[in-house]
Amino acid sequence: MHAPQHLRYSKEHEWLDEAASPAVVGITAHAAEALGDVVFVELPEVGRAVVAGEPCGELESTKSVSDMYAPVSGEVVEINDAVVEDPALVNSDPFGAGWLFKVRIDGEAEGLLSADEYAAFCGE
């Protein structure tokens, strides 16, 4: 399973790049594969405060709708307009061009998994 080592992961299958400034959030390749073709992405608005573990948007695929969860608490400072225009980026490049939003983190990110822990969590 592809899960870059420098990222941290939530059990809801979001990834967080803490080293970036501001931090970047996306969903994992594992989640994108499970969803199937993503056709609609609803992202949180810039300026919104998101709370770790709580829904902050929606991912709609051919067969289903899934909530998007915030992997960390903070303020949304930028959203990926390209992925709103072309939701297929979530499938084709989930760790790159398919990133979802950037967040200014409040305090510390807690309860996130390392790449190896996440792979184990996904049962691979």
Next chain:
Amino acid sequence: MTTDRRTPLDAVHDALGATMTDFAGWRMPLRYGSERDEHTAVRTTAGLFDLTHMGEIEVTGPEAARALDHALVGFVSKIGIDRARYTMICTEEGGIVDDLIVYRLGEEHFVVVANASNADVVAGSLKYRSTDFDATVRDASEEYTLLAVQGPASTAIVGSLTDADLPALKYYAILRTEVAGVPVLLARTGYTGEDGFELFAAPDDAVALWDALLAAGKPHGLVPAGLSCRDTLRLEAGMPLYGHELTRDTTPYEANLGRVVRLDKPEDFVGREALAAAEADVRRTLVGLTSPGKRVPRAGYPVVDADSGERVGEVTSGAPSPTLGMPIAMAYVASERAEPGTRLAVDIRGKAEPVDVVALPFYKRG
């Protein structure tokens, strides 16, 4: 429900990297890669489906036709030999037990194809309803694997593997032949809105037939296609799905399929009285909906009046349409709201999104 039934192609699907899903107790391929790519292939070239989960029930004997006339809503004894008919089995109350394709292979020989989730119920009902007739009903599902080649290239693909005169095989006709050296019942039927064929073969021949079709199809752009794209294809084609558009609580008239009910049949059939009454009093109607937005109306979402928010119906199936590039849905709405052009709304997780009633199907092959 446990997934304990596997098609003879189970290992083939795994080798192709399919995402598998449980469907009516069967382990079936949902998609092999991108379901949109598979959908587009069926519309533009061809797709290959494993449909072994469908049920096949053989009805034979001197009164096989009369027994089916009694058991089903269609006029089965009028079906010509080597032809097929879309029909339904209804309850005494007129509700739909299942929608079926009946193939007539001989004067006294029929194969009834039922949906996977209903195969046992249909076989049981047909047996029960045939007791007063000189006919034998037998669930033969274990004896058949079912593959489908669907899409504009299907005639070229299947034609390259058989001596049968495919251009002469009419829509809803069936013949016994060989494809790639495998004995099959070859029918020009399908559930995608495209030209195509369904091939009934012995389970032991499934892998050889699949491999031959895949190899012959490759130069024509054929790809393996899963149940996910099958659902968006049939939805675009306005075809109902059991458990969504069709249930025991809906009548064929509400589903705009009143034409399949042959009240003109000379003898009595199960559901006749209730269906005659239902024809005269259709309060809700199956319609197509399109949405100018991006969010998708899905099964179970309320259809509401665009102004007052009053509930006027319910979505039965919905998906983003790969061909039309917009969300489409089917829904039951109060019959006075069923006119194409009517503006309604769908409550999508708390927000009323505008939709327009449109004539079905959404897509018709050119």
